[in-house]
Amino acid sequence: MNQLILIGASGHGRVVADIARLCGYERIAYLDDNRKLQSCGPYPVIGTAVDFQRFADSGTDFFVAVGNASVRQKIQKEIERAGGTIVSLIHPNAVIPEDI
Numbered sequence: 360m361n362q363l364i365l366i367g368a369s370g371h372g373r374v375v376a377d378i379a380r381l382c383g384y385e386r387i388a389y390l391d392d393n394r395k396l397q398s399c400g401p402y403p404v405i406g407t408a409v410d411f412q413r414f415a416d417s418g419t420d421f422f423v424a425v426g427n428a429s430v431r432q433k434i435q436k437e438i439e440r441a442g443g444t445i446v447s448l449i450h451p452n453a454v455i456p457e458d459i
Contacts, residue, residue, distance in 0.1 A: 361386075361419060361420050362384075362386040362387070362388065362419045363379050363386065363388075363419070363420045363422060363446070364387075364388050364389070364414055364419055364420070364421050365389050365421075365422050365423075366389075366391070366411065366422070366423045366425060366438075367390075367391060367423065367425040368391035368396050368399035368404050369424075369426075371424045371425070371426055372389060372424035373400050374424075375422055375424040375448060376389075376400060376402055378448045379422070381450065382449070382451065387402045388402055388404070389404045389405065390404070390408050391408070392407045394407065411437070411438050411441070412441055414443070415438060415441035415442045415443035416441070418444075419444075420444050420445075420446045421435075421444060421445050422445065422446055423445070
């Protein structure tokens with residue numbers, strides 16, 4: 360499976376990384392604007408949010424794990440404009456009712 364880069368190395372990012380691992384991603388890394396962060400859980404922080412451009416056309420998948428919806432939308436649009444792929448992640452044990 361492709362590499363997954365998560366934008367946002369905080370609590371939500373940690374939860375998303377666990378879901379990504381359960382979905383089969385083996386290569387997971389973060390981008391975060393806090394330059395002091397070197398890792399989040401077992402995964403490395405490899406740059407800041409603007410560094411997504413280095414990976415946008417490499418087949419890398421992206422997930423924006425930022426809690427603020429307007430900031431998340433802005434980052435996602437920038438990634439998509441640069442040719443990056445935003446993925447959806449669904450926990451393998453999630454239960455979705457038929458009428459949803």
